[in-house]
Amino acid sequence: MKGILGKKIGITQVFAEDGRLIPVTVIEAGPVRVVQKKEKDKDGYETLQVGFDLIRKEKNVTKPMKGHFRKTSSPLYRFLKEIDMEGFNAGDDIAVDIFAKGEKVSIVGTSKGKGFQGVMKRHNFSGGPGSHGSMFNRAPGSVGASASPSRVYKNTAGPGNMGAVRVTVKNIEIYDVRKEQNLMLVKGAVPGANGGYLIIKSALPVAENKN
């Protein structure tokens, strides 16, 4: 599996050769440094720990993280993630050009926080009529039966905090890769606000058509 870390820059539109305007998200992807190579006999599993977004001032790093970076003799990074990729060693740099134009990827990000939201926005309840004396407007309504079970079932949808969770968008097409600027243009939208961190992984293989 291939993967890289990135930062969402924003969304724009771009002309295709046949004149269509295509919505693209611009992602600053990499270069990413392999901070640590985890090994089977030492760590119990194999993976690469990669770092993205350099921290310039040492005072902005917590002591435990400083210890980790010192042990691995690596620069300081803000965003560390594990990616299962072969062919790289600790200290190597991984650039955007591991991906090519037209490839499909999955992108993981943290969605925009919406705060405490009611049931209509959060769970797509239909709500009640807005007028004609209706006193049931945006309320959740009944949440269960009576004496049996005489409690509300777990996981019943209700109001609460919405957004700011990890979201994966699958099978996004890469529209363009620009290595000199470390940029990647991706078709369509990507979770999170501009400036949010993203994990870009190659898409899962598609199950073969059974026909």
Next chain:
Amino acid sequence: MDAIKVIEEGYKKEIPPFRVGDTVSVSMKIKEGEKERVQTFSGICIGRKGGGIRETFMVRKISYGIGVEKIFPVHSPLIEQIKVTRFGDVRRAKLYYLRSKKGKAAKVKEKTFIRK
């Protein structure tokens, strides 16, 4: 934001400066099945909208007695050429009033001096 601007600039085309009220003829590539040909649409530019790569302009002409309007993206790769054939003298940004005018009243005054 800067990276986005750079990307948008890269998709922009060189176009002749034209304003609302000018008479323009737009050559556009059109695909018919396999064949590709160039069609020209000439008329008065009655409005420009949007900015950057998303900018569009609206052209109005009278075709066999029926008013026809077409909206073109300024930077579309399908536009082969934009030719300004006449400079117009107008006081409005959008010439929607031309739609309700007929004959001589639907004309736009020509600019008499040369624009810098």
